[in-house]
Amino acid sequence: MKAAVLVFPGSNCDRDMAVAFERAGAQVSMVWHKDTALPSDVDIVGVPGGFSFGDYLRCGAIAAKSPISASLKAHADRGGYVLGVCNGFQVLTETGLLPGALMRNANLKFVCKALDLKVETSQSDFTNGYNAGDIVTIPVAHHDGNYSVDDETLSRLRGEDRIAFTYAQNPNGSTADIAGVLSENRRVLGMMPHPERAVDDGHGGTDGVAMFRSLVASLETA
Amino acid sequence: MKVRVDVMLKNGVLDPQGEAVRHALGSLGFDGVDGVRQGKVIELDVAEGTTEDTVRDMCERLLANTVIESYQIHMG
Numbered sequence: 001m002k003a004a005v006l007v008f009p010g011s012n013c014d015r016d017m018a019v020a021f022e023r024a025g026a027q028v029s030m031v032w033h034k035d036t037a038l039p040s041d042v043d044i045v046g047v048p049g050g051f052s053f054g055d056y057l058r059c060g061a062i063a064a065k066s067p068i069s070a071s072l073k074a075h076a077d078r079g080g081y082v083l084g085v086c087n088g089f090q091v092l093t094e095t096g097l098l099p100g101a102l103m104r105n106a107n108l109k110f111v112c113k114a115l116d117l118k119v120e121t122s123q124s125d126f127t128n129g130y131n132a133g134d135i136v137t138i139p140v141a142h143h144d145g146n147y148s149v150d151d152e153t154l155s156r157l158r159g160e161d162r163i164a165f166t167y168a169q170n171p172n173g174s175t176a177d178i179a180g181v182l183s184e185n186r187r188v189l190g191m192m193p194h195p196e197r198a199v200d201d202g203h204g205g206t207d208g209v210a211m212f213r214s215l216v217a218s219l220e221t222a
Numbered sequence: 223m224k225v226r227v228d229v230m231l232k233n234g235v236l237d238p239q240g241e242a243v244r245h246a247l248g249s250l251g252f253d254g255v256d257g258v259r260q261g262k263v264i265e266l267d268v269a270e271g272t273t274e275d276t277v278r279d280m281c282e283r284l285l286a287n288t289v290i291e292s293y294q295i296h297m298g
Contacts, residue, residue, distance in 0.1 A: 058287055065284055094287065101289040106238050148235065148290060173238070 047088030060090030106173025
């Protein structure tokens with residue numbers, strides 16, 4: 001299984017994401033934002049956390065218009081898999097691959113701690129290593145994680161079972177406690193919490209391992 | 223040619239920063255400030271003859287996130 005992790009100026013979770021994919025058995029290549037093409041035969045593209053382009057204009061906005069992003073969008077349009085974490089989730093909403101927007105946390109505080117998440121659906125290759133209803137502990141670290149969608153989009157997300165994770169205790173004011181959402185074809189996941197920061201005992205928890213393992217297992221057999 | 227673009231959160235979208243500013247004004251003793259909305263002003267220096275349509279395209283594709291933001295263009 002081949003994974004590519006995008007690197008923007010200001011990305012700071014790119015290597016963590018690469019390690020998480022590697023440990024799960026993927027071959028990983030890093031792709032600079034000025035590249036215009038992804039490596040051939042890439043199964044999944046990771047869009048990492050960080051502060052791409054210093055969060056200038058809006059979080060993720062400049063990264064979403066960088067040269068590699070056209071290839072990212074084409075990859076997703078072809079049915080390729082994409083995992084966007086934190087700033088990566090912001091990039092995915094800015095590219096339009098996922099609905100909604102990430103706004104400033106409602107309490108205006110940067111929140112950095114491990115939080116309990118509820119797995120809302122196991123019906124995706126990202127989450128089929130969990131059971132719906134499971135509580136997993138995954139760290140968050142963000143200032144702009146307040147996921148906002150209008151009522152119509154929210155009911156569509158619910159109706160299509162596209163809410164992947166919710167917060168047990170909402171840290172940022174996000175609509176319906178949403179922590180992560182899936183695309184319509186269930187192959188693009190954006191989430192504010194960092195599963196790649198929960199893959200080693202040294203991290204203080206390993207609840208993120210199941211996501212990377214299930215992705216690799218699903219994509220190897222595909 | 224100077225063009226100014228005002229970007230604001232859409233009506234109905236909670237603006238926590240504006241709320242914080244409103245509270246701070248209250249604590250400075252400015253009574254009766256019922257609402258504060260915080261946005262941004264973007265000044266562009268563009269070639270003569272640039273049309274409002276072109277600036278609108280800039281807004282739609284980059285300067286504003288129209289999921290949550292609205293914009294106003296002031297030409298010249």
